[in-house]
Amino acid sequence: MKKWTIAIAPVLLMAACTDEAENPGSDVANEQQGLQEVTMVLDWTPNTNHTGLYVAQQKGYFEEQGLDVEIILPGEAGANQLVASKQAEFGIGAQESLTEARVQDIPIVSIAALIQHNTSGFASPKDKGIESPSDYEGKTYGGWGAPVEKAVLGSIMEQDDADVENVDIVNIGNSDFFTAVERDIDFAWIYYGWTGIEAELRGDELNMQYLTDYSDKLDYYTPILMTNEDMIAEDPETVRAFTKAVSQGYEFAIDEPEQAADILIESVPDLDPELVKASQEWLSPKYQDDAPQFGEQQEQVWADYAAWMFDNGLLDEELDVEEAYTNEFLPEGEN
Structure with a gap:
């Protein structure tokens, strides 16, 4: 999905x-x-x-x-x-x-x-300790290889005085979010209404930074x-x-x-x-x-x-x- x-x-x-x-x-x-x-x-x-x-x-x-x-x-x-x-x-x-x-x-x-x-945002398992965009520094983001991803990451990280160049951005294609965060990455861009709800059903606690919390233009x-x-x-x-x-x-x-x-x-x-x-x-x-x-x-x-x-x-x-x-x-x- x-x-x-x-x-x-x-x-x-x-x-x-x-x-x-x-x-x-x-x-x-x-x-x-x-x-x-x-x-x-x-x-x-x-x-x-x-x-x-x-x-x-x-x-x-x-x-x-x-x-x-x-x-x-x-x-x-x-x-x-x-x-x-x-x-x-x-x-x-x-x-x-x-x-x-x-x-x-x-x-x-x-x-x-x-x-x-917009109900999307950047999600990570709670035990990874990513509670704000500044915490993305030094972490690995798993995406699909589009320029918009780095732009969005950079836009919200700037508000936290953080630098997107300090994020390792990798292309995970169609990989399952739950498998990827256990194996390859620290966080990803999800829609809460599906992946977030699935996490709730699995008993997996997520930290979530919704795009709309950082910019009206991303709504x-x-x-x-x-x-x-x-x-x-x-x-x-x-x-x-x-x-x-x-x-x-x-x-x-x-x-x-x-x-x-x-x-x-x-x-x-x-x-x-x-x-x-x-x-x-x-x-x-x-x-x-x-x-x-x-x-x-x-x-x-x-x-x-x-x-x-x-x-x-x-x-x-x-x-x-x-x-x-x-x-x-x-x-x-x-x-």
């Missing part, structure tokens, strides 16, 4: 089967029912970031909107590329990777925030729901219908976390039921949090994080913020 831990890490294998492979008659059935087939690509293996999608599928919200939605895993190229190249109409991404993509003229657009505030949207510019221009009604069904799914997960967890477990039997239920209880209140409605995005959040990335040398040019996201397709009016 590393991708849920690290927002812009490389992605896993493409799902081996499609609805058509499982049911050769699905195209005919959908035509008879008048359903439009669309593909939704995840950012990583299924987890509680994605619960609302599976709720929308199982509760019939997609079908009510005239859609037959196939949920797939991303290939090596990643969700951004699949959505940009129209191999999938919709996908799950993150503000940081979409910002990078937009500056590189990749035509993807965020249409909803799935979680309102960005991750994950997000995205589509491509051509879908918005050529088929806005499908975008609106899809976003409405997804919103219904996440609103159900907000109101009924136990039932939502059961739906995810039923939909993805390989998941650990205990972890899903505990994670869902923790995460459900955070989908909408303090936003006026589920999915709503603020221009300031996009502008602040893009400015931070540009100031830290992570962008070649400044982001055109208005082109990167829209609230237009959220179900409660025009925002």
Whole structure:
């Protein structure tokens, strides 16, 4: 579940089967029912970031909107590329990777925030004694090899009068956090709602430095729901219908976390039921949090994080913020 831990890490294998492979008659059935087939690509293996999608599928919200939605895993190229190249109409991404993509003229657009505030941070087993960013000096950080990691580390360490050059940064790829901190590293970047909850269930005490405790500019949207510019221009009604069904799914997960967890477990039997239920209880209140409605995005959040990335040398040019996201397709009016 590393991708849920690290927002812009490389992605896993493409799902081996499609609805058509499982049911050769699905195209005919959908035509008879008048359903439009669309593909939704995840950012990583299924987890509680994605619960609302599976709720929308199982509760019939997609079908009510005239859609037959196939949920797939991303290939090596990643969700951004699949959505940009129209191999999938919709996908799950993150503000940081979409910002990078937009500056590189990749035509993807965020249409909803799935979680309102950044729940990620740097975690370590309590016995390693890492209680603040200054304690990173002399320690080994395990990441996935992206420039943003050193920039974030350096940004929060500066506030503690510490130097990121004194951190040994190593690439651990898709290694399991718990195995890695026992064997190779001292700390890593995780999302508490999955890896942190798993630590609680295992009885492992963690020290956690949340990014939002050190900078408002690092309180960005991750994950997000995205589509491509051509879908918005050529088929806005499908975008609106899809976003409405997804919103219904996440609103159900907000109101009924136990039932939502059961739906995810039923939909993805390989998941650990205990972890899903505990994670869902923790995460459900955070989908909408303090936003006026589920999915709503603020221009300031996009502008602040893009400015931070540009100031830290992570962008070649400044982001055109208005082109990167829209609230237009959220179900409660025009925002």
